[in-house]
Amino acid sequence: MAKKPSKLKARLPRGFVDRSADDIRATDEMLLKIRKVYEQYGFDPVETPAFEYTDCLGKFLPDTDRPNAGVFSVQDDDEQWMSLRYDLTAPLARHVSENINEIQLPYRTYRAGWVFRNEKPGPGRFRQFMQFDADTVGAPGVQADAEMCMMMADTMEALGIPRGQYVIRVNNRKVLDGVMEAIGLGGEENAERRLTVLRAIDKLDKFGIEGVKLLLGEGRKDESGDFTKGAGLGAIQIDMIAKLIDTKSIETGPKSFNEHLDYIFDEHPNISYAGADLGDLVNLVQSCGYGTDRIIADPSVVRGLEYYTGMVYEAELLFDVTNEKGEVVQFGSVGGGGRYDGLVKRFTGRDVPATGFSIGVSRLMTALKNLGKLNTVDVVAPVLVTVMDGDTDALGRYQQMVQELRHAGIRAEMYQGNWKKFGNQLKYADRRNCPIAIIQGSDEFAAGDIQIKDLIEGKRLSEEIADNVTWRESRPAQMTVKRGELVAKVSELLGQQAEDRRKAAEA
RNA sequence: GCAGACGUAGCUCAGUAGGUUAGAGCGUCGGAUUGUGGCUCCGAAGGUCGGUGGUUCGAAUCCACCCGUCUGUACCA
Numbered sequence: 089m090a091k092k093p094s095k096l097k098a099r100l101p102r103g104f105v106d107r108s109a110d111d112i113r114a115t116d117e118m119l120l121k122i123r124k125v126y127e128q129y130g131f132d133p134v135e136t137p138a139f140e141y142t143d144c145l146g147k148f149l150p151d152t153d154r155p156n157a158g159v160f161s162v163q164d165d166d167e168q169w170m171s172l173r174y175d176l177t178a179p180l181a182r183h184v185s186e187n188i189n190e191i192q193l194p195y196r197t198y199r200a201g202w203v204f205r206n207e208k209p210g211p212g213r214f215r216q217f218m219q220f221d222a223d224t225v226g227a228p229g230v231q232a233d234a235e236m237c238m239m240m241a242d243t244m245e246a247l248g249i250p251r252g253q254y255v256i257r258v259n260n261r262k263v264l265d266g267v268m269e270a271i272g273l274g275g276e277e278n279a280e281r282r283l284t285v286l287r288a289i290d291k292l293d294k295f296g297i298e299g300v301k302l303l304l305g306e307g308r309k310d311e312s313g314d315f316t317k318g319a320g321l322g323a324i325q326i327d328m329i330a331k332l333i334d335t336k337s338i339e340t341g342p343k344s345f346n347e348h349l350d351y352i353f354d355e356h357p358n359i360s361y362a363g364a365d366l367g368d369l370v371n372l373v374q375s376c377g378y379g380t381d382r383i384i385a386d387p388s389v390v391r392g393l394e395y396y397t398g399m400v401y402e403a404e405l406l407f408d409v410t411n412e413k414g415e416v417v418q419f420g421s422v423g424g425g426g427r428y429d430g431l432v433k434r435f436t437g438r439d440v441p442a443t444g445f446s447i448g449v450s451r452l453m454t455a456l457k458n459l460g461k462l463n464t465v466d467v468v469a470p471v472l473v474t475v476m477d478g479d480t481d482a483l484g485r486y487q488q489m490v491q492e493l494r495h496a497g498i499r500a501e502m503y504q505g506n507w508k509k510f511g512n513q514l515k516y517a518d519r520r521n522c523p524i525a526i527i528q529g530s531d532e533f534a535a536g537d538i539q540i541k542d543l544i545e546g547k548r549l550s551e552e553i554a555d556n557v558t559w560r561e562s563r564p565a566q567m568t569v570k571r572g573e574l575v576a577k578v579s580e581l582l583g584q585q586a587e588d589r590r591k592a593a594e595a
Numbered sequence: 596g597c598a599g600a601c602g603u604a605g606c607u608c609a610g611u612a613g614g615u616u617a618g619a620g621c622g623u624c625g626g627a628u629u630g631u632g633g634c635u636c637c638g639a640a641g642g643u644c645g646g647u648g649g650u651u652c653g654a655a656u657c658c659a660c661c662c663g664u665c666u667g668u669a670c671c672a
Contacts, residue, residue: 102663146672157596158671175672207671208596287670310668314598394672476630514632529630543632550633560631 103209104216111453114462118247118453119200119220125243126198126222129235134197136179138204142169144182146394146434160206172204176221176446177395177428184225184442185435193226193440200449212417212454221425223444225432230365232443233258233399233427234372240403240423240445241382247452248461249405252381258369258401259389261426262362263349264289267332270356271325283393284319285329290390292333293404294418300333301326328352333388342367342374345385369399391426400426401445409458422455423447466589470499471578472517475507476529485533489526489574496575498582517543523585524578532568540577541566544585 288303402424425445
């Protein structure tokens, strides 16, 4: 027997997803709410493309001319490497640098877009996801950072996350730089170890203080028995860092934060200076009424190691997020950002200080689903005008009914499948959750009537009817009205259905 | 990347001392009912048993490698 021709297998690349109608509508609604906050703060949109030249993203391996792992890259026909953007910040820096003479600084701007990362996907972690950024370019002052923090807080609340269920944590990178110096890790020769220490600190929420101590010292073994080498610090150094980041032991108001730093590091000048800067930020937001329930200083915040130079901040959710199996998942931050004073300078040579943050839209959406704050926007499926006769005149009449409904603002469509099997038309309407079906056969046409069938009510009635003959002949929840009353009756019925849904939601 | 678990129909899963033609439920499609959704009944389609190679008279089953999924971990702008 001949081998069956092998069919092409339809498959989605791993780490990518197709988005459903519900997802798209829910995302649109989220984006709208976020955008409203950013606009209110005086930010304007700007959009950059998904591709950039790789060198503009800063992603080349030092000893080859091939792009780093982690980014999706292709070579253009002139051999130049291009990459899909992996965040929205580097492309913004490119845009600003390229148009620096036309752009009025400080430049306040926002944008939402897809970003791509070529790394191992996981549950809730994809290789394409959406970020929504806001940045202020050309503003050196701490007030610009303070504004970012407040805007993040406002955004969380605009999305329906109640106060107390989220928090914005702020730190100043220079505090950490000073700390490194204070524990003897200053200088070029310790760069690698500094990174290890920062990475360890960053894992506080994941492994707790004990886990971080292990990573700062010899190293840590994970559940599968795999061993992670630590930073190899001494006991005294580890203790100082542990005290620094153990936020449970300190008040995070502006004054006590500095006292905390001075207590551990004995008024080390760099640390005190950076701490005072952070204190100014906290003072600023508190004078605007943003207390420590919304924005707090937290010396354990690290963020990205690549380009942040000063303040760093991140938004964390304080409620438990469960997955579809009902297990509580480690959620981490849903957004973050900071000051990146060097990014524009790379292109222009000019000092152009900037600060901004990014919200992980896709991640936040999963969390909102959990919180029940994701209004699965109740988009009502269209009214279905069924087809009883297939001649051109009749089809014209059906189409006309559809248009009448549409012009009255009612979602409607005519059945486009094989009309000869009438049962299938109602089956289609049922599966699509159509609220109403319109039926006009030759009998009704001759009498100047139409049938309006309430599919929602009919579905309810079906539970009470056992045999099929009764079910068919009783024609449940169906009424005959004059053709001229089409729009009026349909509107009335839709109104009743909406009312029923509202009541059901309340109950 | 590293470590571990897993991979049988669209979905959830049976199926091993290697042995005819690999099964079930749900779903899909068709019919009973060509002008009425649901229920019920009848019938059908759907599988390279993740892939490749090996051991064997014979492999879904045993071995090796590869791919993929899940868990942990590393990296993460």
